[in-house]
Amino acid sequence: MSNRQEVLLTGAGGQGLILASIILAEAAVNDNKNVVQTQSYGPEARGGASMAGVIIDVDTIEYPKVTKPSVLLCMNQASFNKYIPKVEESCIIIVDSTFVSGSYREDYKITALPITQAAREQLGREVVANMLALGAINAATGLVDREIFRESIFKLAPKGSGELNQQAFDLGYRLFNEGMGQNLGISSQTPQ
Amino acid sequence: MAETKPVLMQGNEACAEGAISAGVRFYAGYPITPSTEVAELMAAKLPELGGVFIQMEDEIASMAAVIGASIGGMRTLTASSGPGFSLKQENIGYAIMAEIPCVIVNVQRMGPSTGVPTAPAQGDVMQTRWGTHGDHPIIVFSPASVYETFYLTIAAVNLSQKLRQPVIMLLDEVIGHMREKVLIPEAGKLLVEKSSDNVPADWKPYDEKGLTPLVPFGFGHYYHVTGLFHDQYGFPTGDPPQVERALDRIHGKLEKYRDEIVLTNYIGHKEPRVVIIAYGCTVRSARAVVKKAYWQNRLPVGLLSLQTLWPFPDKEVAAIAKQADVIIVPEMNMGQIVGEVERYACGNAEIVPLNRYDGEMISPDQISELLGRWL
Numbered sequence: 001m002s003n004r005q006e007v008l009l010t011g012a013g014g015q016g017l018i019l020a021s022i023i024l025a026e027a028a029v030n031d032n033k034n035v036v037q038t039q040s041y042g043p044e045a046r047g048g049a050s051m052a053g054v055i056i057d058v059d060t061i062e063y064p065k066v067t068k069p070s071v072l073l074c075m076n077q078a079s080f081n082k083y084i085p086k087v088e089e090s091c092i093i094i095v096d097s098t099f100v101s102g103s104y105r106e107d108y109k110i111t112a113l114p115i116t117q118a119a120r121e122q123l124g125r126e127v128v129a130n131m132l133a134l135g136a137i138n139a140a141t142g143l144v145d146r147e148i149f150r151e152s153i154f155k156l157a158p159k160g161s162g163e164l165n166q167q168a169f170d171l172g173y174r175l176f177n178e179g180m181g182q183n184l185g186i187s188s189q190t191p192q
Numbered sequence: 193m194a195e196t197k198p199v200l201m202q203g204n205e206a207c208a209e210g211a212i213s214a215g216v217r218f219y220a221g222y223p224i225t226p227s228t229e230v231a232e233l234m235a236a237k238l239p240e241l242g243g244v245f246i247q248m249e250d251e252i253a254s255m256a257a258v259i260g261a262s263i264g265g266m267r268t269l270t271a272s273s274g275p276g277f278s279l280k281q282e283n284i285g286y287a288i289m290a291e292i293p294c295v296i297v298n299v300q301r302m303g304p305s306t307g308v309p310t311a312p313a314q315g316d317v318m319q320t321r322w323g324t325h326g327d328h329p330i331i332v333f334s335p336a337s338v339y340e341t342f343y344l345t346i347a348a349v350n351l352s353q354k355l356r357q358p359v360i361m362l363l364d365e366v367i368g369h370m371r372e373k374v375l376i377p378e379a380g381k382l383l384v385e386k387s388s389d390n391v392p393a394d395w396k397p398y399d400e401k402g403l404t405p406l407v408p409f410g411f412g413h414y415y416h417v418t419g420l421f422h423d424q425y426g427f428p429t430g431d432p433p434q435v436e437r438a439l440d441r442i443h444g445k446l447e448k449y450r451d452e453i454v455l456t457n458y459i460g461h462k463e464p465r466v467v468i469i470a471y472g473c474t475v476r477s478a479r480a481v482v483k484k485a486y487w488q489n490r491l492p493v494g495l496l497s498l499q500t501l502w503p504f505p506d507k508e509v510a511a512i513a514k515q516a517d518v519i520i521v522p523e524m525n526m527g528q529i530v531g532e533v534e535r536y537a538c539g540n541a542e543i544v545p546l547n548r549y550d551g552e553m554i555s556p557d558q559i560s561e562l563l564g565r566w567l
Binding site: 025029034037065 | 198199200310366369370371372373473476477479480483553555556
């Protein structure tokens with residue numbers, strides 16, 4: 001695998017995916033990597049499809065758009081249906097099982113985690129689901145140094161919500177690791 | 193902003209930061225996707241710096257306000273996208289004629305008309321050249337990265353002041369909205385040219401002898417400002433020799449400083465067989481191709497990227513056409529710059545357009561595929 005890591009965050013407008021992509025990009029810059037962040041969305045602020053891409057590389061990044069995602073996050077059913085056929089089997093796929101229902105194709109590495117549900121039930125705030133998703137992604141990939149990531153979240157989160165967002169990020173780690181431990185929601189052919 | 197440390201920055205932000213670094217303290221505009229972030233950042237920053245941000249009732253008024261502030265001695269900026277840029281044309285012509293410096297940002301989106309607001313395109317290239325009527329000169333820069341956006345905006349402000357000439361920053365949605373890692377130099381390390389320090393005693397606003405600095409209104413010199421052809425004091429004239437001289441004057445200053453204005457960059461093989469000529473975000477796809485084809489596989493391929501679109505880099509294109517057999521011109525429109533390339537290639541190379549106009553970027557694969565025909 002090359003050094004170029006392409007992360008695609010997909011879902012509905014209002015789920016905070018573009019902000020999540022900016023925070024991931026900022027964290028990668030703070031971790032001394034080259035980064036390009038792009039986004040695509042409709043004219044509406046909520047609802048509609050939202051997609052953000054982050055490319056992380058040690059080399060200079062020329063073409064700024066994601067073409068072969070190495071990580072895919074799907075935060076709703078529509079994005080799951082749309083993007084799954086477009087990724088390769090080696091892609092790490094994380095889906096929010098709060099909104100995306102199986103069954104999942106077995107030839108893909110799909111990790112289904114109740115991202116939004118956990119944010120709501122364990123932290124009392126659905127809006128931090130995006131940071132929880134980032135935690136799960138980083139747990140799965142180790143894209144950015146965890147401490148640098150946490151600091152970047154604190155810096156970029158709206159005033160007064162830094163700690164809550166960090167908690168969400170940590171919860172994402174926990175969810176992913178527990179999921180791996182219990183083989184929860186992971187498609188059967190995922191290597192153990 | 194103070195230290196030279198890598199930061200994550202958006203193209204539109206870099207445009208606003210560049211303008212502020214170059215001394216712009218007045219912004220008037222009417223927000224429009226995908227240029228809105230320029231206005232947002234100027235609104236947040238200018239008041240702290242003692243500057244002025246005005247959201248006007250529309251783009252026509254925004255352009256007028258910018259011209260007024262410039263005559264008053266401020267460095268000015270306005271930003272828009274296709275639909276708003278269309279509205280600014282009449283006043284851009286006025287600024288060119290009256291030789292009032294200003295920088296106009298157009299972050300292109302898919303057109304014509306309101307088109308697809310969030311989709312990228314490069315359809316306004318000819319509009320930047322001929323959007324306003326009459327035989328006018330214009331300077332247009334087209335950055336291909338966030339960093340280029342930053343320093344070309346500074347160059348735009350400087351040149352605009354020095355030549356008393358409107359300059360257009362032609363971004364596309366991809367460059368305007370993408371964020372990337374950049375190293376921004378400290379404020380003191382930037383070349384920001386001061387304009388009107390040396391005002392000769394016999395200063396005339398439109399001196400026949402050549403370029404004169406703009407002396408702001410209310411600073412001790414009486415003069416007249418008009419969109420009509422005017423004499424060296426700014427008063428209207430229809431006298432044929434004076435009309436001809438006035439038009440030669442506004443064109444002549446760009447010709448004189450041509451080499452400062454026209455910026456291009458070549459990477460790749462020294463004796464290329466196939467050259468890609470690109471600008472804006474398309475440079476990124478082309479560079480990915482050349483990196484692979486030349487740096488990895490040593491194929492006779494090169495890329496001439498155009499930071500300046502107008503005045504058109506005629507000499508540079510003519511020279512490359514003599515070396516190459518084939519020139520590929522990828523553009524996110526139905527073919528605009530390709531006509532100019534053909535004009536200056538003078539039949540010395542085969543010119544092959546590659547056009548995409550579905551609201552998506554041209555991918556490296558598309559260029560590679562075409563390139564493969566000659567290699």
